[in-house]
Amino acid sequence: MQVEFYYDLVSPYSYLSYGQIGRICEENGAELVLRPMLLGAVHREAGIKAPTETKLKARYQARDIRRWAEYYGAPLRFPDPFPFRTLKTMRAAMFLRERGGLEAFTDAAFEIYWQESRAPKGLEEADEDAPVSSVAGRIGADPEDVLEGAASPGAKRDLKDATSEAVQRGVFGAPAFFVGDEIFWGNDRLHFVEAALQQ
Numbered sequence: 001m002q003v004e005f006y007y008d009l010v011s012p013y014s015y016l017s018y019g020q021i022g023r024i025c026e027e028n029g030a031e032l033v034l035r036p037m038l039l040g041a042v043h044r045e046a047g048i049k050a051p052t053e054t055k056l057k058a059r060y061q062a063r064d065i066r067r068w069a070e071y072y073g074a075p076l077r078f079p080d081p082f083p084f085r086t087l088k089t090m091r092a093a094m095f096l097r098e099r100g101g102l103e104a105f106t107d108a109a110f111e112i113y114w115q116e117s118r119a120p121k122g123l124e125e126a127d128e129d130a131p132v133s134s135v136a137g138r139i140g141a142d143p144e145d146v147l148e149g150a151a152s153p154g155a156k157r158d159l160k161d162a163t164s165e166a167v168q169r170g171v172f173g174a175p176a177f178f179v180g181d182e183i184f185w186g187n188d189r190l191h192f193v194e195a196a197l198q199q
Contacts, residue, residue: 001030001197004178006166008039009093009106010086011174012065012078013187015114018106019074020190021177028197030179034102036093037163038086039174045164046172052083068187077117084119088128088150089135094158095149096141104139112138 003025007014025032043050052058062078069076089109096105112134113119120127132150133143149155166176170183177184179196 002033003030004033004035006035006037006171006176008037008086008174009089009109009113010083011039014175015110016068016074017175017187018110024194030197034106036090037166038090038159041163042167045167048172075115079117079119085123085128089132091155091159092132092146092150095155108138109135
């Protein structure tokens with residue numbers, strides 16, 4: 001059995017659910033398969049506005065994220081600014097996926113971005129360099145190699161293809177989980193993921 005986990009590191013609910021889905025997979029004898037994608041592009045292709053674009057929803061979400069973090073006992077230092085840019089970050093994830101480093105990169109990036117509040121501080125491409133370098137250094141990868149890899153045509157193509165594939169499968173937000181062909185969207189659907197594994 002497999003659980004496919006579609007995520008973007010900018011997504012707070014992806015961070016929160018990532019801390020739970022590994023345990024759920026382990027307890028149910030399932031393999032966790034990481035599926036990086038670019039959430040902003042998914043929203044555009046699906047015709048969906050991000051929650052932060054609606055003032056009342058954004059205000060509620062900020063409280064809700066903290067509520068879930070407390071419920072899970074998950075460390076949380078909310079990044080400022082939010083949302084932050086992750087285009088290079090997710091390209092770096094694709095680059096490292098081909099080298100067997102995706103899980104380590106994802107672990108470290110969620111930690112640095114969401115527990116240490118060291119996510120990109122601006123919306124320019126160069127603003128991602130320092131955070132991506134920090135993640136690379138933490139997992140023992142060469143920061144320059146990772147930055148160069150993230151800028152490579154292959155990484156760009158792979159992220160674009162992965163994002164398009166996600167939308168084609170019915171993904172419209174993050175996190176999204178697949179058990180077989182069944183999709184479950186959102187951190188608050190993990191009990192349905194677990195039930196699907198147990199069936």
